[in-house]
Amino acid sequence: MQSLDDIDLEGERVILRTDLNLPVEEGEPQKTVRFERYLETIEELSDRGAKVVVVAHQGRPARKDFLSLEKHSEILSDSLGKEVSFVPSFFGPELGETVARMQEGGVAMLENIRFLSEELQNASPERHANDFFVQRISKYFDIYVDDAFSAAHRSHGSMVGFTEKLDSYAGPIMEKELESCSKIREEFDSGVLVLGGEKPSDLTGIINELIGSVDKVLLGGIPGELALIAEGKDLGEKQDWIEEKGLDSKKEELLELIEQHEEKFLLPEDVATDSGNYEVGEISQEEMTWDIGETTAEKFAEEIRNADAVMMKGPMGAFEEHPEGTQKVVNAIAENNGFTVLGGGHTSSLVQRFDHELDEFSHVSIAGGAFVRFMSGEKLPAVEALEN
Ligand SMILES: Nc1ncnc2c1ncn2[C@@H]1O[C@H](COP(=O)(O)OP(=O)(O)OP(=O)(O)O)[C@@H](O)[C@H]1O
Numbered sequence: 529m530q531s532l533d534d535i536d537l538e539g540e541r542v543i544l545r546t547d548l549n550l551p552v553e554e555g556e557p558q559k560t561v562r563f564e565r566y567l568e569t570i571e572e573l574s575d576r577g578a579k580v581v582v583v584a585h586q587g588r589p590a591r592k593d594f595l596s597l598e599k600h601s602e603i604l605s606d607s608l609g610k611e612v613s614f615v616p617s618f619f620g621p622e623l624g625e626t627v628a629r630m631q632e633g634g635v636a637m638l639e640n641i642r643f644l645s646e647e648l649q650n651a652s653p654e655r656h657a658n659d660f661f662v663q664r665i666s667k668y669f670d671i672y673v674d675d676a677f678s679a680a681h682r683s684h685g686s687m688v689g690f691t692e693k694l695d696s697y698a699g700p701i702m703e704k705e706l707e708s709c710s711k712i713r714e715e716f717d718s719g720v721l722v723l724g725g726e727k728p729s730d731l732t733g734i735i736n737e738l739i740g741s742v743d744k745v746l747l748g749g750i751p752g753e754l755a756l757i758a759e760g761k762d763l764g765e766k767q768d769w770i771e772e773k774g775l776d777s778k779k780e781e782l783l784e785l786i787e788q789h790e791e792k793f794l795l796p797e798d799v800a801t802d803s804g805n806y807e808v809g810e811i812s813q814e815e816m817t818w819d820i821g822e823t824t825a826e827k828f829a830e831e832i833r834n835a836d837a838v839m840m841k842g843p844m845g846a847f848e849e850h851p852e853g854t855q856k857v858v859n860a861i862a863e864n865n866g867f868t869v870l871g872g873g874h875t876s877s878l879v880q881r882f883d884h885e886l887d888e889f890s891h892v893s894i895a896g897g898a899f900v901r902f903m904s905g906e907k908l909p910a911v912e913a914l915e916n
Pocket residue numbers: 724725726727748749750753817818819841842843844845846847848871872873874875876894895896897
């Protein structure tokens with residue numbers, strides 16, 4: 529894998545794939561740890577005299593956070609203290625003209641790359657190299673830099689296609705995450721795994737991989753709710769919500785894992801809804817669960833404080849409106865002086881949200897899906913594309 533440390537970037541026209549997919553609250557992208565890290569990459573490339581066009585995605589089609597990157601470019605411009613040209617179209621003359629006009633150190637940002645349907649096909653680098661978009665815009669650039677470790681599990685056009693067309697390099701975040709996550713894979717062989725968030729189907733791989741070595745698996749967030757549903761507990765409205773969103777695809781596999789390793793799993797005993805705290809089994813049909821309850825949060829925190837190592841992926845609840853359970857768990861991890869790891873775009877944003885510092889944790893990965901796949905021993909297509 530080629531490193532940017534080995535080349536002179538002065539005057540080079542760089543297409544930089546970032547993962548500026550940010551949590552969005554009330555329509556506003558949030559300046560999280562992920563944003564701060566990409567700011568460093570963009571600043572570095574710009575300071576080294578490159579002409580940088582930033583490529584990123586935001587959300588997925590049909591989701592609330594599937595938005596234009598125009599606001600991201602404004603936030604980026606404010607943070608860099610210099611103009612960032614926003615290029616809204618993929619196929620007009622604007623991108624070529626913008627690159628041609630750029631001075632050394634100039635920065636531009638392209639519209640949400642997932643607005644292009646061809647981007648979202650999971651296809652080989654060879655196939656994506658033939659995408660109309662990849663073919664057309666490769667000619668404006670000298671090099672491709674992939675710094676989007678957190679999207680490296682997607683074999684999408686902008687993640688793998690350019691590696692076939694341009695001299696390609698791993699960016700600093702890609703390099704650092706690969707190094708740190710490799711070390712974590714070797715070192716994390718006991719302690720507590722804390723899993724939450726909104727994508728239970730991402731998690732059975734990491735449970736399978738680590739269940740033999742960890743002492744406990746604490747399930748919160750939607751994985752915790754899905755586990756309760758799988759065990760036949762009544763979660764009222766939330767059950768339909770989870771099914772409608774198709775979040776229950778790994779329900780049986782999760783149940784099997786829990787039954788096989790019953791002594792290791794801790795599931796929520798109580799939950800929080802808009803109206804208060806309820807024991808599982810006592811939630812009224814009209815209510816939606818949004819967080820683990822107080823007793824559960826206290827039990828999870830106790831396990832975490834006593835563990836020699838902790839890895840957390842995914843918040844314990846919809847923390848944007850209901851932060852209590854997640855905050856208690858993150859505070860307990862920060863208090864633990866052992867080996868502690870947070871993984872996930874939303875999860876890493878909790879460090880700032882709950883007034884912690886990054887150095888209170890051994891490693892904070894800004895990757896979610898890529899992080900768990902890497903920990904599960906899966907190959908990441910974008911990493912392979914950079915290696916070949
Ligand atoms: N019980 C719950 N009900 C509804 N939403 C939930 C619940 N628990 C967590 N969430 C939502 O999950 C989202 C975060 O989960 P997600 O899996 O995306 O985070 P992550 O693990 O940090 O990974 P990513 O890198 O994808 O952000 C938040 O927006 C939060 O509101």
